[in-house]
Amino acid sequence: MIDRVLSFSGIHNFRDYGGYRARSGALRTGKLWRSGHHAEATAQDLDAVHELGIGTVIDLRGDSERAAHPCQRHGAFEGEVLFHPGETASSGGRAFHEEAAERISSVDDARAIMVRLYQGMAYRPVLAGTYRLYLKALAERDQPSLLHCLAGKDRTGVGAALVHSLLGVHHDDIMEDYLLTNTAGNAEARIAALRAGMTGVGLSDGAMRVLTGVEAEYLDAAFAALRDSHGTVEAYAADVLGAGPDVVAALEQQLVA
Numbered sequence: 001m002i003d004r005v006l007s008f009s010g011i012h013n014f015r016d017y018g019g020y021r022a023r024s025g026a027l028r029t030g031k032l033w034r035s036g037h038h039a040e041a042t043a044q045d046l047d048a049v050h051e052l053g054i055g056t057v058i059d060l061r062g063d064s065e066r067a068a069h070p071c072q073r074h075g076a077f078e079g080e081v082l083f084h085p086g087e088t089a090s091s092g093g094r095a096f097h098e099e100a101a102e103r104i105s106s107v108d109d110a111r112a113i114m115v116r117l118y119q120g121m122a123y124r125p126v127l128a129g130t131y132r133l134y135l136k137a138l139a140e141r142d143q144p145s146l147l148h149c150l151a152g153k154d155r156t157g158v159g160a161a162l163v164h165s166l167l168g169v170h171h172d173d174i175m176e177d178y179l180l181t182n183t184a185g186n187a188e189a190r191i192a193a194l195r196a197g198m199t200g201v202g203l204s205d206g207a208m209r210v211l212t213g214v215e216a217e218y219l220d221a222a223f224a225a226l227r228d229s230h231g232t233v234e235a236y237a238a239d240v241l242g243a244g245p246d247v248v249a250a251l252e253q254q255l256v257a
Contacts, residue, residue, distance in 0.1 A: 005184040008048065010040035010072075012186045013152035017160045017177050018255070023168025025256040031144045032255065034160050036152035037061065039069035050074040055143025058134045060127065060155040062087035069150065082137060084129030088155060104203065110210035111217070118222040121158055123229075128240055131159055135243040138163065139250035153181040153214050158222050165223070165233045166248050167256060174219075181214045 004015040014035035018027040033054065041049070056079055059066065063085060071081075104110045122128060138145060149155040157178045164174045191208050203211075223233060230236040238244040243251075 004180070006048070008045040009042045010045050011038050011049070012036040012189060013181055013184050014049075015180065015184050017164070020164065020169045020173045020177065022164075022252075022256050024252055027164075027167065027169070027255055028257050032138075032160075032163070033144060033146040034152055034156050035146065035148045036156075037065075037069050037148060037150050038071040038073070041072040046072055046074040049146075050076060053144050054146045055079040056137045056141055056145040057081045058130065058137065058145060058147045058159075059083040060088055060130050060147065060149040060159060062089055062126065065089070065150055079143070082130070082133045084126050084133060086126035086129075088124060088127040088130065088149075104207055104211075107204065107206040107210055110203075110207040111215070114210065114215070114218050115221045118154070118158070118218045119225040121155065121222055122162075122226060122236065122240070127155060131162065132241045132243070134159060135163070135166075135237070135241055135247060135251070138254060139243075139247045140254075142254065151212070154218075157181065157214060157219065161219055161223070162233065162237065163251070163255075166237055166243070167251060175216055178219050179214060179216065187212060 004017070004019070006014045006016075008014055012035070014033065016029055016032060017034050018029045018032040020027050030052070033052065038045075038049075054077075057071075059071070059081055060083070061069075064087060066083075104113055122131070134147065147156050147159050161174050161178055164177065187209070191205075191212050226233050226236040230239055234245075234248070237248070
């Protein structure tokens with residue numbers, strides 16, 4: 001195990017998702033970073049992120065989220081921010097868990113809605129378009145990359161798991177990385193942010209925690225949906241994201257030591 005999680009004042013859930021054993025070696029460390037948004041990053045946070053040498057940022061948020069929460073960048077950042085224009089969750093600058101919050105009244109409702117959201121997540125056209133840019137960038141670019149959405153847990157979690165799966169990381173390690181959000185991220189800050197945006201909606205603390213955390217059932221549902229439609233994750237990547245065997249081989253070349 002490597003020390004994956006970096007602690008920042010204004011950036012949550014920032015961590016390295018490399019280092020796991022893959023099909024042909026071990027994922028390189030220091031090349032694959034993931035996090036929540038950087039709208040509240042401090043100057044010290046930005047200095048520390050800059051030291052990582054990140055050359056590509058893949059922003060999985062939608063247009064309205066970027067407008068509502070514009071990310072801070074270091075003054076010397078010369079990399080590229082990639083995203084497909086449009087909405088990846090809902091309109092109004094909301095993340096997946098925020099989108100779900102208006103339609104629940106219990107913990108069971110919260111869990112069921114999150115599962116349904118995950119089942120369709122990888123087929124949302126704008127999000128799939130950004131995943132396509134993501135895989136292409138990882139296959140072609142040498143510099144470290146950063147993958148993020150709003151909270152860095154749902155869209156980011158599925159994106160990181162796709163790369164892990166394509167590179168042959170064991171399911172247990174894929175799930176370990178996904179569930180790390182529950183301890184690496186600032187759960188209380190996510191709950192406070194959700195409550196602040198849900199004035200007049202009385203959600204229980206349990207339902208809030210289901211919405212703002214991650215559970216194995218969610219990621220399993222996302223991958224089951226891919227296999228139901230395409231047979232394998234590799235076939236989904238090839239058919240929907242344009243990442244066939246040649247791209248996977250390039251990913252291995254860039255990311256596996």
